[in-house]
Amino acid sequence: MSTINVSNLTFAYEGSYDNIFENVSFTMDTDWKLGFTGRNGRGKTTFLQLLLEKHEYSGYISSQVEFEYFPFHVERKESLTYEVIEEIYPDYEHWQLIREFSLLKVSEDVLYRPFNSLSNGEQTKVLLATLFIKENSFLLIDEPTNHLDMNARKLVSQYLRSKSGFILVSHDRAFLDHCVDHILSINKTNIEIQKGNFSSWWENKMRQDQFELATDEKLRKDIKRLSVSSRRTGDWAHAVERSKNGTRNSGSKIDKGYVGHKAAKMMKRSKSIEQRQQSAIEEKSKLLKNIESSESLEITQLSYHKPQLVELDAVSIYYGERQVCDNVSFAIEPGESIALIGPNGSGKSSILKLICGEGLSYTGSLRKDSQLRISYVSQDTSHLRGNLSDYAREQGIDESLFKSILRKLDFSRSQFEKDMSAFSGGQKKKVLIAKSLSEQVHLHIWDEPLNFIDVISRMQIEELLLEYNPTILFVEHDSEFCKNIATKIVELTN
Structure with missing residues (x-):
């Protein structure tokens, strides 16, 4: 050791x-x-x-x-x-x-x-x-x-x-x-x-965050009280200083030396309170060092007029002579969150691509409305280049919402000016997820969306999905994410 x-x-x-x-x-x-x-x-x-x-x-x-x-x-x-x-x-x-x-x-x-x-x-x-x-x-x-x-x-x-x-x-x-x-x-x-x-660390972090937030609230009240007190004391000092040139009710002149001394004393007290106020502000910023911030968002999904968005009946997919999945049957209904699970090579990604309209060879029946609008998040992020504002315009999505989602997922504002090709693998995946959540669609289809994404952002993505409840079909190997998000599980076998 x-x-x-x-x-x-x-x-x-x-x-x-x-x-x-x-x-x-x-x-x-x-x-x-x-x-x-x-x-x-x-x-x-x-x-x-x-x-x-x-x-x-x-x-x-x-x-x-x-x-x-x-x-x-x-x-x-x-x-x-x-x-x-x-x-x-x-x-x-x-x-x-x-x-x-x-x-x-x-x-x-x-x-x-x-x-x-x-x-x-x-x-x-x-x-x-x-x-x-x-x-x-x-x-x-x-x-x-x-x-x-x-x-x-x-x-x-x-x-x-x-x-x-x-x-x-x-x-x-x-x-x-x-x-x-x-x-x-x-x-x-x-x-x-x-x-x-990790669970014990996260529990400790949540307790520390709650302590910091409680301290923050107390400090905000103290700062407000000190600010009012400082302003009032400063006003008094300036009022007394102005009175040096005035007269008493009796008509006699004011002792300017006495009044000046009093004003200076009050001004010193005002400065002391301002210093205490500044110290409180600095203390607040130190205490809030590790709070992971988030922003409120307005995410909506298009409503669908039929009881089923997609239905697969006995679907088998082929690449040439090779069959990658066999006899797959399930339906997607509005509001469902479906986890498509199974070992590597069982055809999960192929099912997603088939639903998205890629021309794969298959037998069985796939039924979906021609008006169905789908947002797809692929495993591949290599195509991401250019800045985020141009990307939002090219994709036809609300730039403000898109960037707000990225802010929630820990993008700093300085990242917005960088070329996406310089982003980490996790940051590129966040771009695709934020784009998908910003699109006006009936169905989200995500293929291993969490690869490279940090654990806190994973939990925040969970919170978004649970809060806004979009209809989604996804492939993901993170068991906690599947347990927390899925309303239905479809399991494939090799």
């Missing part, structure tokens, strides 16, 4: 005026299982890169262990899987790798298949197994769940629960709860570590 010490860490990217980290200090134990959480763009991946010495910084990071980063970069994906592993870790012991494979339920024969022929889930598990056979390393695991279905996530979380000595970046609450014993969180103004899983 050893420690990783971070002391007075300060870092900003070249050309940026804002520090991502400023005088950050904390200590981690190398035996801990740390869940790493924080809003998109707060610096989680940047911090991992600093541990790996990818950037220069001021301050100190001291450790007696080496750091290993996941996911590994695979240069030649057409190589056989065992060759990919040898490239990453030339001195690995075969028996150790097979031991990890058995824990992850990976068949040994994948070693002799081209790496790019493996599913995304299989590739993730192979690389995780390779990661954990490296000894004397502290592991930096960056979002391993993005390509894992629900069953694979459960399996990998059980696997990680049996390990120690890692930082895990994940936005899946159930996944974090099952396999970490500490939470490392990047907040609005600091980084902190708490013992426990």
